[in-house]
Amino acid sequence: MAGVMQAAGDAARAIESISWVLFAGGFAIFAGVMLLLAASLRRRAGTVRTRLWIVGGGLLFPGAVLAALYVWTVGMTPHWKPVPPPGALVVAVTGTMWWWDVRYRDPASGAEIRTANEIRIPVGRPVYLAVDSNDVIHSFWVPQLAGKLDMIPGRLQHLLLSADRPGTYRGQCAEFCGEQHARMVLQVVAMAPADFEAWLAAQARPAVSTASAGQQAFLAHRCNACHAVRGVSEESRLGPDLTHVGSRMQLAAGSMANTEDGRRAWIAHVQRIKSGARMPSYEKLGDETLAVIAEWLGTLQ
Numbered sequence: 279m280a281g282v283m284q285a286a287g288d289a290a291r292a293i294e295s296i297s298w299v300l301f302a303g304g305f306a307i308f309a310g311v312m313l314l315l316a317a318s319l320r321r322r323a324g325t326v327r328t329r330l331w332i333v334g335g336g337l338l339f340p341g342a343v344l345a346a347l348y349v350w351t352v353g354m355t356p357h358w359k360p361v362p363p364p365g366a367l368v369v370a371v372t373g374t375m376w377w378w379d380v381r382y383r384d385p386a387s388g389a390e391i392r393t394a395n396e397i398r399i400p401v402g403r404p405v406y407l408a409v410d411s412n413d414v415i416h417s418f419w420v421p422q423l424a425g426k427l428d429m430i431p432g433r434l435q436h437l438l439l440s441a442d443r444p445g446t447y448r449g450q451c452a453e454f455c456g457e458q459h460a461r462m463v464l465q466v467v468a469m470a471p472a473d474f475e476a477w478l479a480a481q482a483r484p485a486v487s488t489a490s491a492g493q494q495a496f497l498a499h500r501c502n503a504c505h506a507v508r509g510v511s512e513e514s515r516l517g518p519d520l521t522h523v524g525s526r527m528q529l530a531a532g533s534m535a536n537t538e539d540g541r542r543a544w545i546a547h548v549q550r551i552k553s554g555a556r557m558p559s560y561e562k563l564g565d566e567t568l569a570v571i572a573e574w575l576g577t578l579q
């Protein structure tokens with residue numbers, strides 16, 4: 279279980295410590311109250327100093343505890359940073375019903391690199407996420423790395439996180455956003471810095487245009503009306519950028535594994551797999567066409 283209590287970065291670790299203190303403190307106070315209750319039942323009326331207990335236990339004690347928690351947690355909460363700290367990797371993430379559009383800048387050329395549903399980051403380097411939404415309010419939440427941040431249309435917000443060990447950290451939209459909210463999953467993959475640089479350089483390259491039957495079918499059936507494949511077609515942004523779709527682990531925001539069968543099933547039966555998704559089902563293309571498209575998409579590494 280990859281949850282809040284297995285923090286893998288500073289922002290999440292603050293939340294983990296606060297949670298432990300709240301659990302332990304809450305339990306201790308609950309146990310104390312139960313002991314007092316038991317003791318009070320054994321006393322005879324008139325021997326308890328009511329006023330002392332009301333003022334001390336009912337006002338001063340909770341006041342002191344809450345004030346201390348307030349000072350401690352405010353000090354620990356990561357502060358909002360209007361600009362990225364030096365050396366940070368900047369990544370833009372836009373929530374869309376029901377997937378995640380992810381953009382990087384190519385450090386070599388400054389060009390934009392788009393991908394979807396998967397954010398790769400270098401271990402140990404601060405990552406400054408610029409987060410917003412295309413439609414309704416979503417919420418960015420990768421419990422092992424940081425707290426939640428709402429993704430609000432028309433408002434750019436920032437989240438600073440870092441991973442201190444390599445791994446794949448699951449994220450999930452945490453604000454109900456419509457029928458496929460549950461299938462709005464994202465993966466954050468923390469990699470060794472050199473591996474990350476190599477991955478980013480590969481993502482920066484356009485897809486190699488081939489005269490394959492798969493590419494021809496993709497264009498002939500106007501998949502590019504919604505999907506960009508850099509180097510092949512640069513049209514719409516209504517759907518995820520597919521330039522390097524073959525390099526991703528999962529399809530359609532965690533709906534299925536990114537295998538050839540998975541891609542074929544997805545294209546044919548979108549509305550059965552993720553009903554309401556903003557892409558039509560393409561059973562009508564027939565097995566052979568679906569197979570060549572699925573195969574070609576797999577070559578887009």
Ligand SMILES: [Cu+2]
Nearest residue numbers: 451453455459
């Ligand atoms: Cu959602």
